[in-house]
Amino acid sequence: MTLRPSQPRPLPSLDGSSYYAATAHPRPAAAELQGDATAEVAVVGGGIAGLCAALELARQGAQVTLLESGRIGCGASGRNGGQALGDFACGIEALERRLGAAAAQQAWQCAQQALHRLRQRIAEHAIDCDWRNGALTVAADARQAAALQAAMRHRQQVYGATHLRWLEAAELRQHVASSRYRGGVLDPMAGHLHPLNYTLGLARAARRLGVTVHEGSQVLQLHGEGGRHVLRCAGGRLRAARLLLATGAVPGAPLARLRARVLPVASCMLATEALREPVVPREVAVCDSAFIPDYYRQSADGRLLFGSGAHHAGAMLHDGAERRRRLRSAMLRVFPQLQDTAITHDWGGWIDVSVNRAPDFGRVGAAGVYLQGFSGHGLALAGLAGELGARALLGGPGSCPEFELFARLPHAALPTRGWLRVPVGMLGSLWGRLQHTVGG
Numbered sequence: 001m002t003l004r005p006s007q008p009r010p011l012p013s014l015d016g017s018s019y020y021a022a023t024a025h026p027r028p029a030a031a032e033l034q035g036d037a038t039a040e041v042a043v044v045g046g047g048i049a050g051l052c053a054a055l056e057l058a059r060q061g062a063q064v065t066l067l068e069s070g071r072i073g074c075g076a077s078g079r080n081g082g083q084a085l086g087d088f089a090c091g092i093e094a095l096e097r098r099l100g101a102a103a104a105q106q107a108w109q110c111a112q113q114a115l116h117r118l119r120q121r122i123a124e125h126a127i128d129c130d131w132r133n134g135a136l137t138v139a140a141d142a143r144q145a146a147a148l149q150a151a152m153r154h155r156q157q158v159y160g161a162t163h164l165r166w167l168e169a170a171e172l173r174q175h176v177a178s179s180r181y182r183g184g185v186l187d188p189m190a191g192h193l194h195p196l197n198y199t200l201g202l203a204r205a206a207r208r209l210g211v212t213v214h215e216g217s218q219v220l221q222l223h224g225e226g227g228r229h230v231l232r233c234a235g236g237r238l239r240a241a242r243l244l245l246a247t248g249a250v251p252g253a254p255l256a257r258l259r260a261r262v263l264p265v266a267s268c269m270l271a272t273e274a275l276r277e278p279v280v281p282r283e284v285a286v287c288d289s290a291f292i293p294d295y296y297r298q299s300a301d302g303r304l305l306f307g308s309g310a311h312h313a314g315a316m317l318h319d320g321a322e323r324r325r326r327l328r329s330a331m332l333r334v335f336p337q338l339q340d341t342a343i344t345h346d347w348g349g350w351i352d353v354s355v356n357r358a359p360d361f362g363r364v365g366a367a368g369v370y371l372q373g374f375s376g377h378g379l380a381l382a383g384l385a386g387e388l389g390a391r392a393l394l395g396g397p398g399s400c401p402e403f404e405l406f407a408r409l410p411h412a413a414l415p416t417r418g419w420l421r422v423p424v425g426m427l428g429s430l431w432g433r434l435q436h437t438v439g440g
């Protein structure tokens with residue numbers, strides 16, 4: 001088996017000045033892969049999915065080497081809104097349509113399990129990442145409010161999600177100091193955290209369990225040789241009996257055919273100075289129910305962390321000042337009282353959006369698996385996906401029913417080159433709107 005190298009087009013850097021990077025716990029740099037090395041399992045990608053897979057593989061006694069092209073957490077895992085939610089980007093309704101009622105029940109349990117495992121991991125590995133329970137999904141108009149209430153009732157009636165609670169506009173105002181919303185759903189089991197410190201904590205735990213981590217080690221080529229996977233990086237080669245790919249949205253993913261199934265969509269965030277009067281309590285993270293949502297929460301040091309999607313991706317992608325200006329306007333639409341509040345940081349990242357916005361898991365040859373397509377809902381789910389992928393990899397086909405459940409989902413592909421992928425953020429936004437309009 002030979003898997004062809006791909007020549008991906010680099011995405012614009014959205015590094016900016018990340019609040020998370022500025023408040024990250026100290027971390028040792030991991031050496032680049034040099035020379036020839038061997039491992040039982042090679043994991044590609046140092047985000048939440050790859051690290052949780054490595055943790056589970058090591059827990060099961062496998063000898064694991066993880067290759068990360070940049071630094072641990074440099075992808076979406078270290079840049080995101082920090083909101084850990086118990087649902088899917090496509091909504092459980094889309095999974096009902098595609099998989100049937102019984103499988104959708106299993107998928108729902110997985111989403112709840114993903115949250116539960118995230119909290120367990122934080123406790124088990126003593127990860128200092130400012131975890132807080134509580135998330136609100138809010139509606140900006142009557143149509144959104146009706147849809148949100150109907151979705152909540154569906155989850156209560158069909159999935160037993162009796163912990164979800166509807167808040168009328170007046171009660172919502174006690175949580176969120178904005179007159180913009182008509183109501184919202186409170187999920188006390190969801191929550192929020194500092195995503196980079198969570199990801200770095202996972203990496204520390206993986207190293208403690210014996211996982212070898214190489215940063216600055218982009219996998220440039222993959223091929224099979226003598227029944228082994230051979231991963232070539234600039235400085236060396238790794239041979240491994242098994243392979244797990246968790247490469248997110250960036251186009252450095254080694255397999256063109258996988259890259260074609262996710263489109264990178266930009267989302268950007270800002271941090272304000274610490275607020276004298278908080279606009280949202282520490283206890284809840286907030287996300288609106290627009291297709292490309294505004295999302296925000298209070299940081300441990302009292303700032304507002306505010307994110308917004310790719311409405312204006314073209315301008316936001318290439319011009320940092322423009323990005324900051326547009327993010328600030330989005331924030332002021334929700335909280336006009338922050339007119340004189342200083343913006344201290346802004347940054348962005350790339351989200352791996354699949355065509356139907358459902359997770360995309362599968363196999364690569366006989367001894368490989370991949371995990372992608374979290375479509376902006378991966379903070380909790382990517383962790384569980386890593387664990388499921390690890391079990392499916394060690395146990396072989398059919399060994400992990402939850403992995404197989406997601407692997408059954410059909411996914412479409414787009415060309416990996418040419419005009420259809422340019423400009424990435426704009427097209428991603430357009431594509432997402434189209435999917436939303438036609439019901440995913």
Ligand SMILES: Cc1cc2nc3c(=O)[nH]c(=O)nc-3n(C[C@H](O)[C@H](O)[C@H](O)COP(=O)(O)OP(=O)(O)OC[C@H]3O[C@@H](n4cnc5c(N)ncnc54)[C@H](O)[C@@H]3O)c2cc1C
Binds near residue numbers: 071
């Ligand atoms: C701005 C933003 C806000 C978001 N907000 C939320 C939120 O509030 N809640 C939520 O649930 N989700 C959110 N998400 C999505 C969430 O962050 C992702 O779903 C999740 O982090 C995916 O994890 P991952 O491990 O699959 O990917 P990543 O974290 O992207 O990790 C993939 C890693 O693979 C590495 N890699 C890629 N190719 C190669 C290669 N060839 N060789 C070696 N390494 C390679 C990359 O460098 C990267 O570090 C957000 C995303 C962004 C960008």
